[in-house]
Amino acid sequence: MKKIICSGALFYTLSTKRFLTLHRTAKKNSVWGLVGGTNEENETAWEALKREIKEEIGFLPEIKKTIPLETFVSNDEHFHFHTYLCVVQDEFLPILNVEHDGYAWVEFGKWPKPLHQGLANTLRSKTNQNKLQTVFELINLIS
Numbered sequence: 001m002k003k004i005i006c007s008g009a010l011f012y013t014l015s016t017k018r019f020l021t022l023h024r025t026a027k028k029n030s031v032w033g034l035v036g037g038t039n040e041e042n043e044t045a046w047e048a049l050k051r052e053i054k055e056e057i058g059f060l061p062e063i064k065k066t067i068p069l070e071t072f073v074s075n076d077e078h079f080h081f082h083t084y085l086c087v088v089q090d091e092f093l094p095i096l097n098v099e100h101d102g103y104a105w106v107e108f109g110k111w112p113k114p115l116h117q118g119l120a121n122t123l124r125s126k127t128n129q130n131k132l133q134t135v136f137e138l139i140n141l142i143s
Contacts, residue, residue, distance in 0.1 A: 006039060007036050007082045010034055035056045037055075066087070068085075
């Protein structure tokens with residue numbers, strides 16, 4: 001069985017300290033989630049992520065820092081999902097493709113519902129919460 005490898009971006013803004021979520025159209029599960037999708041053959045996780053960002057929000061914003069947050073691997077090891085925290089200066093207006101019908105910039109912990117189950121699991125993880133807290137503290141030190 002061929003591996004399915006995906007990449008997703010959790011955008012975070014320095015100016016408002018909010019995160020970007022996208023609402024999937026009803027055809028693809030009507031849930032809120034990240035920018036991202038399936039890697040194409042021979043793409044690295046980062047190459048796939050840049051392509052997915054351009055496809056789903058219409059352009060590649062200026063990313064100040066990209067921090068690997070998590071790599072989820074299914075129990076059978078056939079599904080891998082790489083989640084990155086992508087830090088940008090300011091909120092931007094996405095130009096959504098047909099996969100999404102809405103977006104929201106939200107504060108940590110004030111996530112829209114229903115949230116994609118994979119993203120919900122990522123955000124509930126104590127390890128990931130600690131990583132994000134460390135990033136926020138470091139950002140506050142250098143701001």
